[in-house]
Amino acid sequence: MFVRDCMTANPITITKDTPIFQALEIINKHKIRHLPVVQDGKLIGIVTERGLLRISPSPASTLSVYELNYILAKLTVAEAMVKNPITTTPDTPIEEAALVMREHKIGCLPVLEKGQLVGIITQTDMVEALVRLFNLRKAGSRLVIEATDRIGVLAEITSFFREKGISIRSLATLEREPGVYHLTLRLNIPDARDLARELESMGYKIISVS
Template sequence: MFVRNYMTKSPITISKKTPVFEALEIMKKYNIRHLPVVSEGKLDGVVTEKMLLTVSPSPATSLSIYELNYLLAKMTVEDAMVHKVIKVSPDTTIEEAALLMRENKIGSVPVVEDEKLVGIITVIDIFDALVKFFGYGKPGTRFVLEAKDEVELITEVSQVVKEFDVQIQSIVSMAKDNERVEMMLRLSTIDTEPLLEAMKKRGIKVNFYS
């Protein structure tokens, strides 16, 4: 799962001389909250809706409407953007990008290749990747299995899947605190009873299925 497969390619961009008001209008028009700031294809920085609103005058300001419009017209993205940008390459894994966002408390990361901006990946894109990874939205059944040994569990499950000629849509395993392994398995079938019976015969513990 790599960033290149889930990023927004050729994202909408602005220059650092773009007026703040214009940048806000672009975000509103395209329903986005993050804009890469570029110059000749190279990344200069990133600006978010929150940053732009922070530098904009408060609605409670005592300035007149004429003074307010004049001030907004003079303010540019350069006054609000982040210059030192955390970025990734198209070959960065989804989990690495997610960890970067989590550690730095940011909602997006620009994607750069050969010093050129080629895309942007956001928290929403990470969620989309996760949903696809777990196979949600496709007809099938999810099983949560448990065993002492991961390799043995995978071997047994593979035999059952082969026996019933069904496809594995996704498989995720995680070590539990009690030194056992829990596995989430999503199969391309809704006929669960024969599968459950076969798993029980092989000694596979099924904690949950839906």
């Protein structure tokens, strides 16, 4: 799966001269949290709802309504945006984009192709990618098997299910400790308990079945 499979294409954008109050109105209207900032068709920054609220006058301010409106009208996105944000491309593997977001502690990545903004991918999009990768919207069973890191172990396990005529809808690996992995499989059958017992008789440790 790649960024292009999960991103929001042609996102709503604003300019650095957009008033803060207008940017917040756009965010509230469209129920989004990030807005790319463009100038002459090029990405120059990004603003977040949190960043906009941080520089907005507090509702508890002693300023009059007139004074508050005057300040809000003067404040622009340029004062709240993150300049030259980290970006990604449509052909970046989704897991690499997720790693960048995690390591830099950011909530989104603008997506550029040939220097042009073509999309944005957010934490919400990453969760949706996880749902799709695990095929969670289809009914079935879930089996977690512990296996050691040795050549042929995946072939052995997948062959077991092939011989049973069972489809593996998704498979993920997690290294629990050096050389020991938990394999999480989602299967196209409602109950995998009999299969779990058979795998145990073959020497595999079953962590969970549901």
